[in-house]
Amino acid sequence: MTSYREQARLLRLMAHPMRLEILSILREADECVCHLSAVLKKPQPYVSQQLAVLRKEGLITDHNEGTYVFYGLADTPAAAQAAAILRVIAPEARSSVAGGHRRVAGCNCPKCEAEGTCSSRPAATQASNSPLQPERVRLP
Amino acid sequence: MTSYREQARLLRLMAHPMRLEILSILREADECVCHLSAVLKKPQPYVSQQLAVLRKEGLITDHNEGTYVFYGLADTPAAAQAAAILRVIAPEARSSVAGGHRRVAGCNCPKCEAEGTCSSRPAATQASNSPLQPERVRLP
DNA sequence: ATTGTGTATGCAGAAATTTCTATATAGCGA
DNA sequence: TCGCTATATAGAAATTTCTGCATACACAAT
Numbered sequence: 249m250t251s252y253r254e255q256a257r258l259l260r261l262m263a264h265p266m267r268l269e270i271l272s273i274l275r276e277a278d279e280c281v282c283h284l285s286a287v288l289k290k291p292q293p294y295v296s297q298q299l300a301v302l303r304k305e306g307l308i309t310d311h312n313e314g315t316y317v318f319y320g321l322a323d324t325p326a327a328a329q330a331a332a333i334l335r336v337i338a339p340e341a342r343s344s345v346a347g348g349h350r351r352v353a354g355c356n357c358p359k360c361e362a363e364g365t366c367s368s369r370p371a372a373t374q375a376s377n378s379p380l381q382p383e384r385v386r387l388p
Numbered sequence: 389m390t391s392y393r394e395q396a397r398l399l400r401l402m403a404h405p406m407r408l409e410i411l412s413i414l415r416e417a418d419e420c421v422c423h424l425s426a427v428l429k430k431p432q433p434y435v436s437q438q439l440a441v442l443r444k445e446g447l448i449t450d451h452n453e454g455t456y457v458f459y460g461l462a463d464t465p466a467a468a469q470a471a472a473i474l475r476v477i478a479p480e481a482r483s484s485v486a487g488g489h490r491r492v493a494g495c496n497c498p499k500c501e502a503e504g505t506c507s508s509r510p511a512a513t514q515a516s517n518s519p520l521q522p523e524r525v526r527l528p
Numbered sequence: 529a530t531t532g533t534g535t536a537t538g539c540a541g542a543a544a545t546t547t548c549t550a551t552a553t554a555g556c557g558a
Numbered sequence: 559t560c561g562c563t564a565t566a567t568a569g570a571a572a573t574t575t576c577t578g579c580a581t582a583c584a585c586a587a588t
Contacts (some may be wrong), residue, residue, distance in 0.1 A: 252405040252412070255477045259408070263400035264546085265392040272392070294547065296566055315555050315564045329477060330570085336472045337395045350576060404576090421535060434577065436536055455534050455585055496533090 258326055261305055262333060266290065267298050276306060277336055277349045278320035279359075286354035314354070316357050398466055401445055409440050411461070415474055417489045418460035426494035428496075430466060456497050461467065510515060 262268055269288060274280060281299065285292045299319055301310045307330055309322040321327050351360045402408055409428060413419060419438065425432045439459055442448045447470055449462045462466045491500045 250477075252409045256403050256405045258477070259399050259403035259473075263396050263403040264428045266546095268396050268399070269392045282563095291548080292565070293549080295549085296564095300566075317565060318571080332476045333399075333473055336476060337390075337398070337469055362555090364465050400575095431578075432535070433537080433579075433581095437577085452584095457535060500544095509554075 253304060257305075258276040258329060259333075261302060261307060262330060264298070266295075267302060270295075270298060270302065271330060272334060272338060274319055274321050275331060278318045279311075279349070280318050280355070280357040282316070283352060283355040283357055284319070287350075313358070314377045318359075334362070391452075393471070397445070398447075398469060399473075401442060401447060404438070406435075407442060410438060410442065411447070411470060412474060412478060414459055414461050415471060418451075418458045420453075420456040420458045420495070420497040422456070423492060423495040423497055423500060424459070426492045453498070457498075459528070489514060 258335060262271065266288060270284060273284065273287065279287075280298055284299070285295045288295060299308065299310075303310060303319075304322045305326065306322055307327045308319050310317050310319050312318075321331060349359055402411065406428060408431070410424060413424065413427065419427075421432060421436055425435045428435060439448065443450060443459075445466065446462055446464045447467045448456050448459050449478075450459050452458075461471060489499055
């Protein structure tokens with residue numbers, strides 16, 4: 249039986265808006281760091297740090313695909329409990345596209361690029377959408 | 389739909405060993421402050437403070453019985469979510485006496501006094517402070 | 529009024545967390 | 559190789575939380 253201290257530890261990991269949203273996103277699909285950064289509208293180092301916290305506690309795992317690092321829920325008892333808690337506090341699916349990857353402007357990962365049918369082109373919304381990331385504008 | 393911030397707020401309330409144990413106890417039965425203080429082996433002001441935190445957020449409610457204040461899970465959506473989370477992280481009942489009150493040495497509340505079959509009876513507790521119970525333990 | 533008991537609250541130092549900036553590492557293509 | 563991109567990490571400041579302690583409050587009995 250897990251002690252209250254351990255249980256509180258798991259809850260504390262989730263008791264953070266960003267980490268909670270990250271877990272909520274990863275519950276549906278694996279995503280890369282830049283994707284999370286774009287969705288959460290937070291600077292990449294900040295997202296990376298929160299991911300490191302979750303990874304250190306065994307809630308999520310990472311795997312590389314080229315230069316991209318994809319994160320997903322781990323296959324551990326703690327992660328299973330976290331998923332169960334997520335189902336309790338947010339039974340409904342998060343994204344509009346149920347159970348899938350949601351393309352987002354500002355992410356260049358292959359997973360995002362593969363989906364051609366995106367309503368909003370990155371170029372149109374990038375200027376106003378992500379002022380947190382240093383903008384890399386490619387001149388022709 | 390509740391935001392991640394609100395959800396994280398609820399989780400943070402529970403992400404604390406003492407508060408978690410308090411909720412776990414109150415899930416089974418209403419208890420007075422002195423009872424919780426004795427069970428948790430923590431000074432009364434400390435317990436009261438944690439109870440105040442939970443009460444302020446609407447997770448628990450209190451009602452007076454004489455000088456005693458009994459706390460129990462509130463009848464709010466937040467409390468219902470908390471109970472659901474408790475069932476996830478600790479499905480089994482906490483106390484040996486399932487679904488009931490557990491007498492504890494150091495608590496003089498009428499609820500504890502009513503149960504006569506206790507292994508350790510505090511010798512110096514002849515303080516007849518139970519206005520609701522006619523049967524007082526009185527020394528001649 | 530005074531005493532005693534149960535409970536609530538305010539406060540201060542300590543400890544932990546949040547969040548940012550700056551910088552380092554690593555893979556890929558030219 | 560170099561430059562670019564994606565990610566990780568270190569450090570630090572601001573903020574919040576934890577926790578023990580003293581004391582105040584409420585109420586009943588003396």
